Amino acid sequence: MKRGCAIVLAIAAALAGCSNSDGRLAKPRPSVRAGEFGAADCFWNSSVSGFEVLDGRNLIVFASGRADAYHVQVGPGAQDLRFTSTLGFRSRGSRICGQAGEALVTQSFGSRGEELPIIGVYRLDEAAVGGLRQRFGRGDPPDSPEPQPGTGPDIDRDIEEQDRSREDETRQP
16 A cells, blocks of 8 residues: 555656646657757867857857858756857867767856757758757748649639529519
């Protein structure tokens, strides 16, 4: 009997951890499998020109202007990337590839910098950037196609003339 109660309490505690303070279930965080949107690749540290944070562990890094985009996944850290104002990279060489020892160095207003381990770097094409943004709720959904006119035959008839002829038929004795 004690064992049954313990199992019920464990399940209840697990479910409570999945709910918000108002009792609703928490929205699951988007997840991305390694390489789902692009192939593993590297970029030159000196070519980074911008970044877009997707969530606490995923960002898009732009290199060579905005011509090259990379999905960078980082390990967990105390600081949420969404509040990062400045970032940099630390590596043994001049390229960032997601290898051991590489880190994303973050800085937010009024806080100390933090180093987050880089787990993976993946080159993105334009479609992959859009798909990744959409996965994290940052992009517009794809446009729905405009309705096209039918390819069937054109039917041209005068409804008023048909109505008049029916009236005439009903009036005739």
